[in-house]
Amino acid sequence: MNPLPALIAIALLMQACGPTSQALFRGDRITVERNFVYLDDPVFLQSKSGYGKRTKGFFSFRLPVYFNAGKGDTLRFGPDGATVRIGADSARMRDRPTIACAADTGASEPDSAALANLFLDTGRTLFLSPGQGGKTRIELQIHCREYDPPWGRTDTLSLVFQKRTSGRIHSDQDFRLPFHVSYRGPVVSILVGLGLLYLFTQLGWLISDS
């Protein structure tokens, strides 16, 4: 009995149990590189890692965040609120091209036609509020047009929020998040992980035997 087929079966079962959009062999992971927080950040990241998805000229990813504001506050997020700059967050970034993005909070993942419509709606505004219980996690979906990031490059996502308290508008808050896109693929990763485990165990035995 070889455990490998069983592990592959588990990987397939994992796929069957999860959303169908998961790429078994080739996908994208996005990782936010910011490793600090300011107390007045408009939102707090729930996780610094997530999945990216490429759909006919669009690159979409999801950022689960927690709203960071007092009771009665709202964050307004305009149609031009999300952009991606090629390159890391630095002074040189001003010369780099800007990618237009649209933000959404829907649970479903829109297809390319719905994404195109999202960009046509220039008056679209997204309001984020903490909800009654104050424990709402917001699944912020970011869709960027004509953006095809290579693995390994650091780009910067800029989210401009306008905070409102009882109708009064505070100044805009520019939330900058350097991130990179890397490879992900469950089946490949399981096989690579098992191979590395075998290799290093063998190496350990060699060392212990000698």
Added chain:
Amino acid sequence: MLLCLSLWLPVHSQTSSPLAAHWGATDYPEFKRGFQSGMTFLSFTEYDSERHRFGETAQAGRADDPSTQPGAAAEEPPYPETMGFNFLSLAYGNHVNSQSAELANMMYRYTASIGINSDLFTEFYQNQVIHKGYRDIAPVPRDRVRCEDPLRPDCAEFAVGGEILYRFTDIELQDKLRFKSSSFFVGVGTSLGTPLLEGYVELGLSRLPTLLTAEYLGLRVAGMIRVGGNLRPPFQDPRFGKIAPGYYLVQGGLESILFEKIYRIVLNNNFTYHSGLFLDDQGREIRELFWTIGIDIDSFHFEAFNDMLGGTDFGPTFGGRFHWDIERPGKLLGAVETFLQSLNKSR
């Protein structure tokens, strides 16, 4: 359904598997939010490949010794059974204030595990794969296996665990005050299960990026100390006849991170000194030394641990873990998450 639930994808983190810390598994806490699921296999053998019996100090412990043969009037050895622990775990961790930043200090982590006591997989792996297949050495014999038929009700294993972790914060004054998580942590936890009841405190540093940080290679060190107390579960026929009332373990290791931005692979090597969970026939703690290798890749974590560093091959002899992070919990796990968050409201 339970299997499906535990395997929910898209996945993304370390379960606190019951018993695993006493087998040499890496014990650094996981600071990621969210669910994590995993499988753990632990082997406990009564003999080593040279037929020395675990826990017996004299020659009387040899399987070929007449006093240990059937019919001989001999004292019951301290650990007369071989066991294989096979656990499926689901863990959830979050900040005590779940709305706080991902770098906030106080975290909790709950783990629930179910499993079966069966030596089938562990015996196969030990003797067929390792001893026979790869190393061509004598197999490890079994005289008494606790659960020959693992589907018996008394072969079921359960465990629940909880941990509170405090991670220290670095505060920097840049354009304004910014907060960064440090590598230092302290924690307190408990694990209550059919094999063992225990409580512990721990402190250490994890993922300290001291040695090298380059684009395609990074080296980090980690180390921790854990001190705990044990109780035998109040069953008529406990898994282990004798256990030490207390223990401490010291763990340290090196991690290398490869291709951080393209396809992140983390290889870690850890060494563990354990003061002893098990007692010999003289009532003394049996110290153990373990070597552990772990691989983090994508959302998956693979780990293998072995007592070969201590030059032994019996008792808590080897184990393995495989776990993964659940990045997008479904409705059922979402409801569990809401319930756990409400239990841990800080205000």
